[in-house]
Amino acid sequence: xxxxxxxxxxxxxxxxxxxxxxxxxxxxxxxxxxGLIWGFFFTPDDFRQGSTVxxxxxxxxxxxxxxxxxxxxxxxxxxxxxxxxxVSALAAKAAAPVGLVMTLIGLIxxxxxxxxxxxxxWAWDPRLTSFLILFLFYLGYIALWSSIEDPDTGADLTAVLxxxxxxxxxxxxxxxxxxxxxxxxxxxxxxxxxxxxxxAYKAPLYVxxxxxxxxxxxxxxxxxxxxxxxxxxxxxxxxERMA
Amino acid sequence: xIALLTRDLRLALRAGGGFGLGLAFFLIMAVLVPLGVGPxxxxxxxxxxxxxxxGALLACLLSLDRIxxxxxxxxxxxxxxxxxxxxEAVVTIKALAHWLTTSLPLVLxxxxxxxxxxxxxxxxxxxxxxxxLGTPALSVIGTFGAAxxxxxxxxxxxxxxxxxxxxxxxxxxxxxxVSRGAMGLSIGTPLAxxxxxxxxxxxxxPFASALVLRINLR
Amino acid sequence: MSLAVxxxxxxxxxxxxLEGVSFSLxxxxxxxLRGPNGCGKTTLLRCVAGLQPPLAGEIEAAPDAIAYAAHAxxxxxxxxxxxxxxxxxxxxxxxxxxxxxxxxxxxxxxxRAAQNLSAGQKRRLGLARLxxxxxxxxxxxxxxxxxxxxxxxxxxxxxxxxxxxGGMALIATHIDLGLPEAEMLDLTPFKAxxxxxxxxxxxxxxx
Numbered sequence: 001x002x003x004x005x006x007x008x009x010x011x012x013x014x015x016x017x018x019x020x021x022x023x024x025x026x027x028x029x030x031x032x033x034x035g036l037i038w039g040f041f042f043t044p045d046d047f048r049q050g051s052t053v054x055x056x057x058x059x060x061x062x063x064x065x066x067x068x069x070x071x072x073x074x075x076x077x078x079x080x081x082x083x084x085x086x087v088s089a090l091a092a093k094a095a096a097p098v099g100l101v102m103t104l105i106g107l108i109x110x111x112x113x114x115x116x117x118x119x120x121x122w123a124w125d126p127r128l129t130s131f132l133i134l135f136l137f138y139l140g141y142i143a144l145w146s147s148i149e150d151p152d153t154g155a156d157l158t159a160v161l162x163x164x165x166x167x168x169x170x171x172x173x174x175x176x177x178x179x180x181x182x183x184x185x186x187x188x189x190x191x192x193x194x195x196x197x198x199x200a201y202k203a204p205l206y207v208x209x210x211x212x213x214x215x216x217x218x219x220x221x222x223x224x225x226x227x228x229x230x231x232x233x234x235x236x237x238x239x240e241r242m243a
Numbered sequence: 244x245i246a247l248l249t250r251d252l253r254l255a256l257r258a259g260g261g262f263g264l265g266l267a268f269f270l271i272m273a274v275l276v277p278l279g280v281g282p283x284x285x286x287x288x289x290x291x292x293x294x295x296x297x298g299a300l301l302a303c304l305l306s307l308d309r310i311x312x313x314x315x316x317x318x319x320x321x322x323x324x325x326x327x328x329x330x331e332a333v334v335t336i337k338a339l340a341h342w343l344t345t346s347l348p349l350v351l352x353x354x355x356x357x358x359x360x361x362x363x364x365x366x367x368x369x370x371x372x373x374x375x376l377g378t379p380a381l382s383v384i385g386t387f388g389a390a391x392x393x394x395x396x397x398x399x400x401x402x403x404x405x406x407x408x409x410x411x412x413x414x415x416x417x418x419x420x421v422s423r424g425a426m427g428l429s430i431g432t433p434l435a436x437x438x439x440x441x442x443x444x445x446x447x448x449p450f451a452s453a454l455v456l457r458i459n460l461r
Numbered sequence: 462m463s464l465a466v467x468x469x470x471x472x473x474x475x476x477x478x479l480e481g482v483s484f485s486l487x488x489x490x491x492x493x494l495r496g497p498n499g500c501g502k503t504t505l506l507r508c509v510a511g512l513q514p515p516l517a518g519e520i521e522a523a524p525d526a527i528a529y530a531a532h533a534x535x536x537x538x539x540x541x542x543x544x545x546x547x548x549x550x551x552x553x554x555x556x557x558x559x560x561x562x563x564x565x566x567x568x569x570x571x572x573r574a575a576q577n578l579s580a581g582q583k584r585r586l587g588l589a590r591l592x593x594x595x596x597x598x599x600x601x602x603x604x605x606x607x608x609x610x611x612x613x614x615x616x617x618x619x620x621x622x623x624x625x626x627g628g629m630a631l632i633a634t635h636i637d638l639g640l641p642e643a644e645m646l647d648l649t650p651f652k653a654x655x656x657x658x659x660x661x662x663x664x665x666x667x668x
Contacts, residue, residue: 133408133411136404136407136408137408139404140404140405140408143401143404143405144391144392144401144405147392147395147397147398147401148395150474150475151475152475153458153459153461156455156458157391157455157458157459160391160451160454160455160458161391161405163451164387164409164448164451165408165409168408168409168411168412169408171411171412171440172408172411172412172415174412175411175412175415175416175436176415178415178416178419178432178433178436179415179419234475238475238476239655241476242476242477242653242654242655243655245551246547246548246551246552247548247552250537250540250544250548253540253544254537254539254540257539257540314535316533317533317534317535317536317537317538318531318532318533318534318535319535319536319537321512321529321531321533321535322529322530322531322535322549322590323535323552324512325510325511325512325527325528325529326549326552326553327525327552327553327554328552460512460513461507461512461513461514
């Protein structure tokens with residue numbers, strides 16, 4: 001049986017993503033468009049929040065992907081540290097800017113939503129604070145990658161930073177909750193019985209979450225391909241120098 | 244081991260060792276804040292716990308890049324890595340030396356600065372205690388950051404960017420202890436959490452620091 | 462007690478420099494590595510010292526046998542000569558710095574701060590550090606840089622004494638150290654060749 005580790009080979013990865021990437025891009029555009037159009041134009045206004053509630057279709061998926069991107073980087077870093085698959089390290093590198101932008105979208109849409117709802121653009125609420133802290137972690141991670149020349153050293157160091165950073169990010173999250181119990185509503189989606197959101201909202205929300213997931217996947221695949229090409233160029237130059 | 248500690252302490256105390264710079268920075272911080280926010284005792288006593296903790300944290304940050312950079316430049320770090328001392332012990336000793344030369348003086352001078360900022364009388368004990376408990380974590384986390392950036396040119400700014408987010412939990416719990424103490428509330432929970440962070444960092448981070456140091460030296 | 466290197470390959474900055482390097486050292490033997498600048502002498506020595514993992518091959522040495530001396534001497538400018546030596550002695554668990562001071566002709570400078578030493582004097586201090594490590598295998602990278610003729614001779618004597626007491630030395634140098642008994646190894650023939658396609662080599666994954 002084919003193992004998933006086969007895709008850790010850059011060549012195999014490139015060959016597979018040759019056809020996979022366009023498919024994911026198309027799927028991402030279509031699904032996100034359906035989710036957002038459905039959400040923006042074909043859902044009723046909330047009886048309390050009016051039409052402002054519709055920003056949820058951007059806010060929640062972006063916030064979700066901001067966290068998922070970090071989790072993916074953590075997993076990829078672990079795979080690199082344990083099994084030394086280059087694609088894994090490069091995928092973590094490619095995911096960081098996407099996660100950063102998702103965090104930024106989450107923060108900005110949150111501010112836009114918060115202004116009419118809470119009457120303020122920003123509040124030092126634990127969730128908001130945690131997101132701002134996550135943003136700082138992304139910045140540090142990206143800055144470390146960009147300042148190291150040797151790619152394997154960079155992969156090693158950023159992987160360790162990602163591990164240590166994850167622990168401290170979780171600590172910061174709980175510290176922030178401890179520090180200030182906030183304004184932000186609880187999780188928007190909950191699997192517990194008696195969920196607070198109507199299916200009229202939930203269905204398009206799930207669609208746009210899937211869409212954002214696909215956008216993330218497409219961007220990471222494209223980014224990883226770029227990184228692999230850059231490594232190939234480095235390898236070619238190294239060979240040139242040896243010859 | 245002891246030899247490394249005494250050497251680092253001696254280097255810090257001799258000319259050009261930079262001993263006291265952090266202390267001076269801490270003092271300047273405590274002078275500048277009232278100049279910025281105004282001299283009202285009520286305002287100052289309210290923000291004093293936070294100012295003192297943020298000041299201590301930044302003063303600590305100031306000397307982090309010296310932990311390994313000098314040893315890296317003159318080749319001592321290569322030689323230490325090949326010496327019969329585990330690198331984990333080397334980074335622990337380095338963090339301890341940093342704590343003794345930078346953080347401990349900050350802890351000792353903090354009551355004086357508390358006076359300048361009208362820190363409520365009940366909070367002094369908690370200020371000293373929280374700094375004593377929290378600053379080892381700052382030194383150990385900072386040592387990890389310094390090990391990450393040791394080989395880099397212009398690593399100083401990057402070091403701050405990497406280390407400051409890691410300082411957040413320590414800062415939150417540390418400042419919380421002092422401000423709760425100032426208001427006469429119970430400080431058990433944040434104090435325990437602060438101690439927990441310090442204990443965890445001291446126990447685990449030296450391994451991560453030694454790992455990244457080895458990567459940086461190869 | 463011996464040092465054996467078999468089929469060693471090493472790389473710097475992702476580019477393989479040397480491959481198939483094999484040699485062995487017995488008690489009392491010295492090996493001098495030769496080769497043009499940039500051929501990988503320093504990288505090879507860093508591999509042997511354990512600072513850098515080799516690409517391939519094996520290095521067999523007794524644990525805690527190697528004392529490494531790099532281009533940089535690891536001298537602290539604000540400490541005196543004796544303090545510098547005493548520190549390294551303590552790290553290696555030895556106490557005698559007097560012999561080293563005597564042999565490297567540093568006695569008169571013992572209380573001088575290292576920042577006031579000349580380049581050659583600093584180098585002598587760096588080499589005196591080797592003597593206080595008490596380790597049998599000396600791995601030396603260009604030990605004679607900035608030494609004058611007399612100091613080179615002094616250093617040659619120290620190495621010869623070390624060998625006579627059963628020590629070993631692996632030295633990368635361009636200068637004649639006055640060690641006629643030392644073997645020579647020219648690294649030029651070991652220059653890493655471009656790997657053939659499909660051999661699964663260092664960068665094969667990306668081609």
